[in-house]
Amino acid sequence: MPLSAESLTKQFIRESKNANCFSAVDDVSLRLEEGTVTVLTGRSGGGKTTVLNMMSGLLAPTKGRVLLDDSDIYSLADKELSRLRNRRFGVIPQGQTAIHSLNVMQNIMLPYTLYNERADEDTLKRAEELLERLDIAGLSASKPAELSGGELRRMAIARAVIKKPDFIFADEPTGDLDDENTKTVFEFLRSAADEGAAVLIVTHEECAAAYADRVMKMASGKIV
Amino acid sequence: MNGFKNLTVKSLLGKPVRTIVLVLLTALLTLTVLDGSLTQTSLEKGIDSLEARLGADVMVVPYSATTKQKFEDMVLQGSTGYFYMGKNYVEEISQIEGVGEVSAQFFLASASSSCCSLPVQIIGYEPETDFTISPWVKKSYGKKLDTYDVVVGNDLNAFVGDSLYFYGVKVNVAAKLEKTGTSYDTTVFTNSDTIKELIRSSLELKMNDFVDVDPDNVVSCVLINVADGYNPEEVTNNINLHVKKVKAIQTKEMISGVADSLSGVSSVIGILIGAVWVLGAVIMLLAFTMSVNERKKEFAVLRVLGASRGKLASLVMKEALLTGIVGSAAGTLIALVVMVGFGGLIEDLLGLPFLLPSAGAVAGYAAAAIVLTIVTGAAAAAVSAFRISRIDTGVILRGDN
Ligand SMILES: Nc1ncnc2c1ncn2[C@@H]1O[C@H](COP(=O)(O)OP(=O)(O)OP(=O)(O)O)[C@@H](O)[C@H]1O
Ligand SMILES: [Mg+2]
Numbered sequence: 001m002p003l004s005a006e007s008l009t010k011q012f013i014r015e016s017k018n019a020n021c022f023s024a025v026d027d028v029s030l031r032l033e034e035g036t037v038t039v040l041t042g043r044s045g046g047g048k049t050t051v052l053n054m055m056s057g058l059l060a061p062t063k064g065r066v067l068l069d070d071s072d073i074y075s076l077a078d079k080e081l082s083r084l085r086n087r088r089f090g091v092i093p094q095g096q097t098a099i100h101s102l103n104v105m106q107n108i109m110l111p112y113t114l115y116n117e118r119a120d121e122d123t124l125k126r127a128e129e130l131l132e133r134l135d136i137a138g139l140s141a142s143k144p145a146e147l148s149g150g151e152l153r154r155m156a157i158a159r160a161v162i163k164k165p166d167f168i169f170a171d172e173p174t175g176d177l178d179d180e181n182t183k184t185v186f187e188f189l190r191s192a193a194d195e196g197a198a199v200l201i202v203t204h205e206e207c208a209a210a211y212a213d214r215v216m217k218m219a220s221g222k223i224v
Numbered sequence: 225m226n227g228f229k230n231l232t233v234k235s236l237l238g239k240p241v242r243t244i245v246l247v248l249l250t251a252l253l254t255l256t257v258l259d260g261s262l263t264q265t266s267l268e269k270g271i272d273s274l275e276a277r278l279g280a281d282v283m284v285v286p287y288s289a290t291t292k293q294k295f296e297d298m299v300l301q302g303s304t305g306y307f308y309m310g311k312n313y314v315e316e317i318s319q320i321e322g323v324g325e326v327s328a329q330f331f332l333a334s335a336s337s338s339c340c341s342l343p344v345q346i347i348g349y350e351p352e353t354d355f356t357i358s359p360w361v362k363k364s365y366g367k368k369l370d371t372y373d374v375v376v377g378n379d380l381n382a383f384v385g386d387s388l389y390f391y392g393v394k395v396n397v398a399a400k401l402e403k404t405g406t407s408y409d410t411t412v413f414t415n416s417d418t419i420k421e422l423i424r425s426s427l428e429l430k431m432n433d434f435v436d437v438d439p440d441n442v443v444s445c446v447l448i449n450v451a452d453g454y455n456p457e458e459v460t461n462n463i464n465l466h467v468k469k470v471k472a473i474q475t476k477e478m479i480s481g482v483a484d485s486l487s488g489v490s491s492v493i494g495i496l497i498g499a500v501w502v503l504g505a506v507i508m509l510l511a512f513t514m515s516v517n518e519r520k521k522e523f524a525v526l527r528v529l530g531a532s533r534g535k536l537a538s539l540v541m542k543e544a545l546l547t548g549i550v551g552s553a554a555g556t557l558i559a560l561v562v563m564v565g566f567g568g569l570i571e572d573l574l575g576l577p578f579l580l581p582s583a584g585a586v587a588g589y590a591a592a593a594i595v596l597t598i599v600t601g602a603a604a605a606a607v608s609a610f611r612i613s614r615i616d617t618g619v620i621l622r623g624d625n
Pocket of ligand 2: 049
């Protein structure tokens with residue numbers, strides 16, 4: 001089942017300009033199909049993060065809808081939308097996003113603990129496998145403060161996919177990583193799509209195109 | 225395994241110093257509120273108890289006993305002393321207009337030398353006329369006191385069945401009184417026959433300050449209840465006007481000095497409780513605001529992972545409740561240890577009648593202090609909880625790292 005954005009517009013208040021309102025995203029439509037990787041590139045300030053946030057249920061659009069199973073996710077109450085994000089969306093935000101009081105394994109299991117869900121045998125096995133695949137198996141008991149930037153990013157990826165989400169959103173997942181780490185991350189996201197997920201990657205990396213089914217470019221709030 | 229609660233504990237343990245400070249602060253708040261209010265109540269109960277024990281409208285003592293503050297100190301501070309006036313005064317006083325019930329009392333202080341087991345105040349009453357002490361003795365000892373029987377105050381180191389010696393005379397402890405919080409807790413009571421024996425013996429041993437008194441012809445103090453239709457003030461004035469060399473004192477008047485200092489101490493304690501409470505609330509407000517601000521990004525991450533706004537708020541509240549419960553439990557424990565362990569010291573320090581309420585009432589105060597502390601902490605945290613629930617995930621995650 002695809003997730004489709006229909007004519008998404010997001011206006012922000014900006015007092016420094018003459019008009020006190022400007023459109024960060026202007027009439028953008030986008031479909032995320034299962035089993036595919038969509039890459040969104042473009043100049044800084046073009047509105048990519050804003051689109052990703054709206055599609056992942058974190059930012060209500062000013063106009064337009066985000067349809068999942070034929071209903072607008074923003075028509076749901078916050079509680080239901082949150083539950084939906086927890087179950088079916090996996091978001092890898094920009095920057096470092098570890099919870100510092102928890103170790104790596106506990107961070108990865110957060111989508112479960114957040115709803116008091118008991119992780120069964122299979123889930124724990126899946127967590128171990130993810131750590132192996134992302135090459136951070138030896139760090140599962142370490143605290144985030146002891147990890148490098150690349151290791152933290154891979155931890156965030158494992159956390160985003162632990163519940164096998166239908167939709168994966170990655171906002172510049174390789175922003176501060178070296179070439180080798182960049183390759184690992186893109187390969188991992190590609191394989192997640194091959195296993196059935198719909199993946200949206202916002203990135204500046206040229207090489208991302210090699211892993212994508214579709215590449216789109218944004219400028220001044222529009223897809224070009 | 226409760227994952228979310230686990231997260232609460234983890235984030236508290238993740239910042240041990242801040243958590244310890246918060247717990248200590250909460251404990252201090254409970255301690256102040258509980259011990260402060262217990263002290264206030266104990267003082268109030270003490271003065272009620274004192275009023276009940278005095279049990280007479282007017283007391284008449286030799287004039288010399290009042291000039292040196294001796295009598296008031298004996299009643300209020302628990303110092304020991306004795307003085308005598310002729311027995312004829314009892315008759316004379318009972319003739320005064322407005323005087324109703326009349327009963328004489330006899331005082332003696334035991335010495336600290338080898339002749340006496342304990343240095344205490346001894347009060348003798350006349351069983352036939354007494355209306356102040358015997359009703360109260362009856363509560364602990366159903367029978368009439370025989371000669372050489374004594375009843376001891378609750379704080380004295382003597383127990384039923386013990387024998388005590390006063391000026392070489394052996395007396396038996398027939399009963400121990402319940403606690404009153406007044407000077408009566410360190411007093412020994414006897415009937416008039418017994419105390420006359422003790423006075424006689426002290427005179428024979430030349431250990432009495434008075435040399436030429438005849439125990440059968442003196443009394444120390446006359447207690448009076450006024451007759452119906454008269455008020456204690458006018459009866460007091462009548463006696464002072466018509467009877468020479470004695471001083472009539474209205475018991476209300478005597479207590480009013482104590483009541484004044486009590487209300488003084490009580491308001492100081494009240495101000496102290498208020499100040500600590502306001503200070504505690506402000507510090508908690510700041511602590512929770514800082515703690516949540518510091519972790520804004522972590523809360524945004526939880527939101528990205530599917531936490532609802534309500535869940536973020538409840539996480540903050542759970543941290544506050546957990547510190548509140550641990551802190552106020554610790555505070556209550558310390559408060560009770562202080563109160564029970566050092567109650568006597570507080571009593572001595574304040575120099576006011578002091579009577580702890582019953583265990584049940586103390587438990588009630590403890591529960592109220594715990595609830596007040598937890599509610600204060602929760603209210604302080606609620607501000608941060610509300611703010612974090614309004615969080616704009618997009619804006620926060622945008623900020624570099
Ligand atoms: N909460 C906000 N309030 C006001 N303006 C905002 C807000 N969020 C984004 N903007 C503005 O909207 C525009 C698009 O922002 P967005 O973050 O989507 O860009 P981007 O394409 O992700 O850029 P980059 O590649 O640098 O991450 C920018 O001009 C930004 O300043
Ligand atoms: Mg961006």
